[in-house]
Amino acid sequence: MRKKLPLWLILALSLSSDFATAAPINTNTALPVHEEEFLWREQVSFLKAKDSTRDMEVLTVPSVFVYGVTEKLAFIGAVPYMDKSFKENGVERGDSGLGDSTLLARYEVIHLDKPAETLRAQVLAGLKFPTGEDDESDERGRLPQTLQLGSGSYDPVVAGVFTWQTQQWQVDLDLVYKINTEANDFQFGDVLSHNASLQYRLWPQELPEHGNPSFIYGVLELNGVWAQRNEINGSEFADSGGYTLFLSPGLQYVTPRWIAEISIQLPVIQDLNGGQLKTDYILNAGFRIQF
């Protein structure tokens, strides 16, 4: 059981969506966080994976806090609550509680403004801290590393984000690389996430001459995650790593002060190594508020 859970995928996806401050749902954005601005994002993510003998459910609730130090520099902190449950042949194992936290710095490197249009690019760098329990046990003994809430390791993260936004359309692209290090004689493989998001303003069809109206966006994303094989005691493990690509339609209601959003991530490619359990879907819902 321990060897066949694609939980690297959950960790990678939650990391990928955590950076976002405004705009897409599962892709990061380079839109501004102004100086001394404070943003709070809360998201609920539910993953379901099932086959004839195995059933996995993972609920992740990442809380994300963003603070703008200057118009170019922002700090991002993310702390997830996780509930993992895995059943095989009638036996259930799992755990719930705080997962690993991430701290990131975000810096704007390109900023071009035109009337009703902006183009931006940012780089991010940070570290994932082992704040989640990584040595939990149940009546059957120590939980497999993939069922622990934390990895026990300090893992560097680097990312690049590009955004082009008009009043009708928005395009966001990101590339995130996480270098996983060893802890508990276990090392998750490095993870590369690539995301692309296209947003279209569905409502209002015409903007009023005055004021700052709320929008409804239709969102279509491609979220890809590639992971190296995990290593146990220095040896590569065959049933781990691989590539998954999700097609993720969603809806977003954007007001001046808050955003509410929902999306479903449906796998269109699952090229996983060995006999790993494949993901059926991931459902995401959440809100963001600026103070």
Next chain:
Amino acid sequence: MRKLWVAALFPLILATTGIAIGEEASRDVEIKVQGLACPFCAYGLEKRLKKLEAVESVDVSLKTGDVRVKLKPEKNVTEEQLRQAIQKGGFTAKEIHFGKGEVK
């Protein structure tokens, strides 16, 4: 005689009041802002401008990128302060037009 004084002073009072109202009404600043494309971002800019001591209210037209800043009585703001606030809000200020009685 008293009526004559009142008749003479009345237009003067009106004129003085009129000038005052006119001056208050002219204490708006019109700013053309580039890069505004969504309501969430526009609100961030509005908050940033409201942090300026002289600013009483801010009206953003998302469609046109026009931002109208109304100043508090007896308070002034410079063009540089406004440009800096917009930059700190993450956007780019183009033309800034002050009404009458402004201090740049």
